[in-house]
Amino acid sequence: MSSSSRLDQLITALCCLPGIGRKSAQRISYHLLQRNRHGARDLASALQLAMDEIGHCIRCRNFTELELCVICSNNNRDKSLLCVVESPADVFAVEDAAYRGVYFVLMGHLSPLDGVGPEDLGLEKLDEIMKEGEVKEVIMATNSTVEGEATAHFISEMVRKNKIKVSRIAHGVPVGGELEYIDSGTLSEALSGRREI
Amino acid sequence: MSSSSRLDQLITALCCLPGIGRKSAQRISYHLLQRNRHGARDLASALQLAMDEIGHCIRCRNFTELELCVICSNNNRDKSLLCVVESPADVFAVEDAAYRGVYFVLMGHLSPLDGVGPEDLGLEKLDEIMKEGEVKEVIMATNSTVEGEATAHFISEMVRKNKIKVSRIAHGVPVGGELEYIDSGTLSEALSGRREI
Numbered sequence: 001m002s003s004s005s006r007l008d009q010l011i012t013a014l015c016c017l018p019g020i021g022r023k024s025a026q027r028i029s030y031h032l033l034q035r036n037r038h039g040a041r042d043l044a045s046a047l048q049l050a051m052d053e054i055g056h057c058i059r060c061r062n063f064t065e066l067e068l069c070v071i072c073s074n075n076n077r078d079k080s081l082l083c084v085v086e087s088p089a090d091v092f093a094v095e096d097a098a099y100r101g102v103y104f105v106l107m108g109h110l111s112p113l114d115g116v117g118p119e120d121l122g123l124e125k126l127d128e129i130m131k132e133g134e135v136k137e138v139i140m141a142t143n144s145t146v147e148g149e150a151t152a153h154f155i156s157e158m159v160r161k162n163k164i165k166v167s168r169i170a171h172g173v174p175v176g177g178e179l180e181y182i183d184s185g186t187l188s189e190a191l192s193g194r195r196e197i
Numbered sequence: 198m199s200s201s202s203r204l205d206q207l208i209t210a211l212c213c214l215p216g217i218g219r220k221s222a223q224r225i226s227y228h229l230l231q232r233n234r235h236g237a238r239d240l241a242s243a244l245q246l247a248m249d250e251i252g253h254c255i256r257c258r259n260f261t262e263l264e265l266c267v268i269c270s271n272n273n274r275d276k277s278l279l280c281v282v283e284s285p286a287d288v289f290a291v292e293d294a295a296y297r298g299v300y301f302v303l304m305g306h307l308s309p310l311d312g313v314g315p316e317d318l319g320l321e322k323l324d325e326i327m328k329e330g331e332v333k334e335v336i337m338a339t340n341s342t343v344e345g346e347a348t349a350h351f352i353s354e355m356v357r358k359n360k361i362k363v364s365r366i367a368h369g370v371p372v373g374g375e376l377e378y379i380d381s382g383t384l385s386e387a388l389s390g391r392r393e394i
Binding site for chain 2: 029
């Protein structure tokens with residue numbers, strides 16, 4: 001217990017941040033009170049605004065405070081290329097790789113044990129988008145985990161039924177990687193996915 | 198840039214937390230939006246309340262939303278024992294060691310190079326408290342750094358002028374510590390501060 005109940009409340013509230021325990025929360029509280037009250041006030045209002053206003057894009061399901069996110073409403077993006085990812089963080093990563101198409105964010109992956117089925121991933125909306133006829137290719141960029149692969153497989157079946165081309169991002173040696181340190185599963189994928197040069 | 202300017206604002210605001218970079222801020226934002234909007238709203242209001250209401254105790258200078266903090270206003274504390282510490286975090290630490298006296302929080306240490314002089318540490322208030330006559334012993338619990346020692350030395354001169362007993366917390370081998378791994382300065386202090394058993 002500290003000398004102030006407001007401070008205790010702040011410390012407890014900070015513990016809701018992932019990776020922040022009680023000791024770090026205490027250190028952060030003192031730092032803000034002593035050195036950055038202005039930043040803390042800004043953070044409070046940014047949190048409030050973000051939680052109140054940010055919802056999901058009605059088309060791609062990514063986080064946005066608009067009805068249609070800036071990527072979906074951008075006419076310079078290639079609408080014939082649709083990249084399916086698991087989370088908004090993945091959109092960030094793919095954007096960095098200079099991708100110019102549009103996205104569909106699943107907000108999770110198929111996981112029957114956790115009760116996550118196709119309806120939780122918004123696959124009806126994805127089907128709707130494909131039926132509009134603008135999409136020419138769907139790129140499956142789910143994670144390379146068991147659940148990610150299963151989700152990719154399930155969705156690719158769905159895409160094929162719509163007679164649209166479907167592809168999976170390549171698996172192989174990371175750029176800058178050394179063969180000696182690559183696991184055998186990745187190396188086997190790299191060999192079978194070799195390209196003529 | 199993300200797909201949402203509100204999200205960008207939140208990520209930038211989170212970077213004001215010590216030890217949180219842009220990548221962690223992004224991860225935290227997604228976590229809060231996806232899994233804990235309630236916790237984030239609580240954090241926003243706790244931050245706002247703490248920054249608005251928490252000031253300094255008029256007696257010990259510790260953080261509190263009251264005029265007089267809960268330690269200073271507690272009649273069960275031993276008012277004849279005054280412990281001088283550098284920061285509110287130190288009060289936390291000394292409280293854990295089952296100390297039952299009161300505190301005086303300097304909110305820093307003497308540092309002429311940074312322009313921190315006696316007036317910035319509230320030493321006038323400390324002098325005032327000593328002149329009230331209730332304090333019988335002042336324990337100097339500043340850090341064992343060059344600045345901490347200099348501050349302790351300066352304040353102890355002041356206490357002596359008020360004809361009050363002044364003591365310094367002991368330096369020596371930490372409980373559970375092994376001699377082999379203790380630095381020579383600490384071991385030398387431990388030897389000169391030995392006690393008869």
